Amino acid sequence: MIRVTTMQEAFKRCFAAGVLTLLASQATAELQIEITQGAGKRAPVAVVPFGWEGSDASAPLNVAGVIGADLQRSGRFGPIPEEDMLQKPTTGVEVDFDDWSILGVEAVIIGRVTQTGANAYSVQFQLFDVFRREQLVGYRMPASRGTVRLVAHRAADMIFEKLTGIQGVFATKIAYVTAQQDSGNRIYTLVVSDADGENEHTIMESTDPIMSPAWSPDGRRLAYVSFEGHKSSVFVQTVRTGNRIKVSSRTGINGAPAFSPDGRNLVLTLGGADGNLDIHVMDLSTRDVTRLTTSRAIDTEGSWSPDGKQIYFTSDRSGGPQVYRIDASGGTPERITFEGSYNARPRLSPDGKKLAMVHLDRGNYRIGVLDLDSGNFLVLSSGRQDESPSFAPNSDTLIYATRQGQNGVLETVSADGLIRQRMGSGGADVREPVWSPFPRP
Amino acid sequence: MSQYRIFLISLLAAIVAGCASTSIPDPEAGDGSMDSSGDGSSSSGFEDRSAFGGEDVPFEGSDAAMTMIIYFDFDQSDLKPQYADLLARHANRLSNNSAARIRLEGHADERGSREYNIGLGERRSQAVRRMLLIQGATTSQISTVSFGEERPAAFGSNEESYALNRRVEIKYLN
Numbered sequence: 001m002i003r004v005t006t007m008q009e010a011f012k013r014c015f016a017a018g019v020l021t022l023l024a025s026q027a028t029a030e031l032q033i034e035i036t037q038g039a040g041k042r043a044p045v046a047v048v049p050f051g052w053e054g055s056d057a058s059a060p061l062n063v064a065g066v067i068g069a070d071l072q073r074s075g076r077f078g079p080i081p082e083e084d085m086l087q088k089p090t091t092g093v094e095v096d097f098d099d100w101s102i103l104g105v106e107a108v109i110i111g112r113v114t115q116t117g118a119n120a121y122s123v124q125f126q127l128f129d130v131f132r133r134e135q136l137v138g139y140r141m142p143a144s145r146g147t148v149r150l151v152a153h154r155a156a157d158m159i160f161e162k163l164t165g166i167q168g169v170f171a172t173k174i175a176y177v178t179a180q181q182d183s184g185n186r187i188y189t190l191v192v193s194d195a196d197g198e199n200e201h202t203i204m205e206s207t208d209p210i211m212s213p214a215w216s217p218d219g220r221r222l223a224y225v226s227f228e229g230h231k232s233s234v235f236v237q238t239v240r241t242g243n244r245i246k247v248s249s250r251t252g253i254n255g256a257p258a259f260s261p262d263g264r265n266l267v268l269t270l271g272g273a274d275g276n277l278d279i280h281v282m283d284l285s286t287r288d289v290t291r292l293t294t295s296r297a298i299d300t301e302g303s304w305s306p307d308g309k310q311i312y313f314t315s316d317r318s319g320g321p322q323v324y325r326i327d328a329s330g331g332t333p334e335r336i337t338f339e340g341s342y343n344a345r346p347r348l349s350p351d352g353k354k355l356a357m358v359h360l361d362r363g364n365y366r367i368g369v370l371d372l373d374s375g376n377f378l379v380l381s382s383g384r385q386d387e388s389p390s391f392a393p394n395s396d397t398l399i400y401a402t403r404q405g406q407n408g409v410l411e412t413v414s415a416d417g418l419i420r421q422r423m424g425s426g427g428a429d430v431r432e433p434v435w436s437p438f439p440r441p
Numbered sequence: 442m443s444q445y446r447i448f449l450i451s452l453l454a455a456i457v458a459g460c461a462s463t464s465i466p467d468p469e470a471g472d473g474s475m476d477s478s479g480d481g482s483s484s485s486g487f488e489d490r491s492a493f494g495g496e497d498v499p500f501e502g503s504d505a506a507m508t509m510i511i512y513f514d515f516d517q518s519d520l521k522p523q524y525a526d527l528l529a530r531h532a533n534r535l536s537n538n539s540a541a542r543i544r545l546e547g548h549a550d551e552r553g554s555r556e557y558n559i560g561l562g563e564r565r566s567q568a569v570r571r572m573l574l575i576q577g578a579t580t581s582q583i584s585t586v587s588f589g590e591e592r593p594a595a596f597g598s599n600e601e602s603y604a605l606n607r608r609v610e611i612k613y614l615n
Contacts, residue, residue, distance in 0.1 A: 298557060
């Protein structure tokens, strides 16, 4: 049984039922975030409740709440409680810097939401530096009930970048796979949600396994492996419309897809009738396939370098699995990892500087990150069976799957290992998270 | 439960399934075979084995839904000697009936990365495939698929479950 759902259908269902249902569905979101490890000191900031002007009884979203939660989740900022605020300005002229200095707050965020039509709003925010007593950024964005959460995340991104110099990823998405037991059947779903786990939509559901989701570089499509019909096939599905194309369903294994940075090619693993897994590159416009590796070993889990010139992959040609690199045009693979007996599923950071992988660390499968310039190797996770690392598009954070009891849950960790959060699940086994690219306007 | 005992139980389950050739084959019987080889049917089946007084399994025809499971050691795709007879019988069954088709479903335990585990599962189904080909089956009779760690037979995160999950299931398609 297979069901492909479009984002539009999901939105319609969600919003047709009204705001109450919307709030209820948010309350039961599958992923709930818990910060399990923070950096030493969080910078105190104030996100003042936003003003509201409109004919509806209240704003369509607590925008300040979303921004505050984003900043809190970053691990770098500690929004102060609302009851501690000495004033609650909604315009710049009302801000009294002395009131905020007393509280030790370093930055103040204020704003207002204005209704401009039946389903049209304007979201305005301003960020102030309390010590320098000046505005760092101010911006106004149009929104609808359907986009106001994304607009709030974009505001948080601008604030985060202004304060840290690092591009924010609050307005990005994640995709992941869940498995759940349902009256004798195991149900697999492919889910897309906001990076904070909210706003989730199942875009594919099947009684056969779903694996290895991978984003296209424009964030509009997902490639994945589906076992419908008792064989593995690679599909490419447009997230918004639900349209999907079976791009590879050859004899034997069809697996481990990843889009090239220009979106034109797909690296994938093909096994053939004799089951010799090798790395192949498919031209998506012609479906022509070029074989890159020929080893009798398992060669799989290809991942492109950001410039599209090289492909990193897992191979056990030396015995156990290790990471190798080959030119995207072919050639002789070069071994990259030497630390330990098991290094698999390489993923490059978007800045090309780091290589994340599954690393066997004294009997535990953990997320390791190799700095490609210095050769430094850092184990970033502490679980027993951590897997599927994926970098955020700013290269500053990774998401991966870990175990909590019998179930898989997702964790994010800063690339320096200092800030960690868990995104708990409501009973489903959650696995294979992949972080989307930055949204394109 | 020792692997050998599981093997015997599985064998018995298959014999029982094979004898019940007049009943309508349950296409999902294969998926549940690990569970059904648990306490209920398995122990009585084990007793029944001696009552049969032999283990020569006659080919029952195309409607026999027969499932067999072969287990592997950690990180291994070598066939253990204990499965030699079983595989010879399957090869015999295939070579005596050119219309027979099977699917070999390879599986891995949950440790390590998922796509690499697809590779390990495939390596196991290929080991079984090669053994059947050597003994008279033809390539057109056998298809392989690897589910890696995606379809565990046991859900625990312990060696007992891992051992049950490192397996190849032989499924007759007709």
